[in-house]
Amino acid sequence: xxxxxxxxxxxxxxxxxxxxxxxxxxxxxxxxxxxxxxxxxxxxxxxxxxxxxxxxxxxxxxxxxxxxxxxxxxxxxxxxxxxxxxxxxxxxxxxxxxxxxxxxxxxxxxxxxxxxxxxxxxxxxxxxxxxxxxxxxxxxxxxxxxxxxxxxxxxxxxxxxxxxxxxxxxxxxxxxxxxxxxxxxxxxxxxx
Amino acid sequence: xxxxxxxxxxxxxxxxxxxxxxxxxxxxxxxxxxxxxxxxxxxxxxxxxxxxxxxxxxxxxxxxxxxxxxxxxxxxxxxxxxxxxxxxxxxxx
Numbered sequence: 001x002x003x004x005x006x007x008x009x010x011x012x013x014x015x016x017x018x019x020x021x022x023x024x025x026x027x028x029x030x031x032x033x034x035x036x037x038x039x040x041x042x043x044x045x046x047x048x049x050x051x052x053x054x055x056x057x058x059x060x061x062x063x064x065x066x067x068x069x070x071x072x073x074x075x076x077x078x079x080x081x082x083x084x085x086x087x088x089x090x091x092x093x094x095x096x097x098x099x100x101x102x103x104x105x106x107x108x109x110x111x112x113x114x115x116x117x118x119x120x121x122x123x124x125x126x127x128x129x130x131x132x133x134x135x136x137x138x139x140x141x142x143x144x145x146x147x148x149x150x151x152x153x154x155x156x157x158x159x160x161x162x163x164x165x166x167x168x169x170x171x172x173x174x175x176x177x178x179x180x181x182x183x184x185x186x187x188x189x190x191x192x
Numbered sequence: 193x194x195x196x197x198x199x200x201x202x203x204x205x206x207x208x209x210x211x212x213x214x215x216x217x218x219x220x221x222x223x224x225x226x227x228x229x230x231x232x233x234x235x236x237x238x239x240x241x242x243x244x245x246x247x248x249x250x251x252x253x254x255x256x257x258x259x260x261x262x263x264x265x266x267x268x269x270x271x272x273x274x275x276x277x278x279x280x281x282x283x284x285x
Contacts, residue, residue: 044219044278045276046273047273047278047279047280048280049266049269049270049273049279049280049281050280050281050282051280063270063273066270066274067270067273067274070274110226111275111276114222114223114226114275114276115276117221117222118219118221118222118276121219121220121221126220126221127220128220129220131220132220132221155221159223162223162226163223163225166223166225166226166229167225170229174229174233175229176225176228176229176232176239176242176243
């Protein structure tokens, strides 16, 4: 069984189960990441629409405030729902958590998780697929993680939750097919 | 001055506004399934077309996902930015 697991409940809400400590650490960081994106994160979340100076100025004045508001709304929804994050049955002695997301909040979660992953990537200079697969070194039986590697692990943890919400949290008519539902030779989502 | 007996000819030329491309650029972090979902939702593309465009973004680094009038292109870029995709628009010359 793959964790985290997303299940649609009878009332349309979505239960996210099997969250491990790294998942929870990454999740609770999302609201802080999205509170006030600056620098590279701001540039990535709110890119320029073209190389035309006049259009860029109009975009900053007319469009960006709305984009900021949308992200703030998604962040607020996730922050509120995370108050319901609670412990669940441990697996092989490893603690796990779960959280329930109302049906009307699922898209906000997908958006907030995506924005948080992009923010982590921008803040830590993750610019290529190679950057997403760092070598993790073990020294004297201990794994030492630098900040960039830890960010990559969080990006991966949030990817699993985001992917599960896309594939299992949306109504049937809206979700893309799972990789196993696709024909041979087609690709699904990349591994985190 | 017009010479006697020669009709003055007036020619009116109507130029259509040039079309604009909406371009989506690859980034290593955004999930393929998410990009496909966004293309389906914003443009109303069927799954197969949305996936083909997503794969073009992924393999070639960019894809022209729509071409048409400037105002509509701006609306699409705004929606793509709301979904946090790297999208730009460029005039077709």
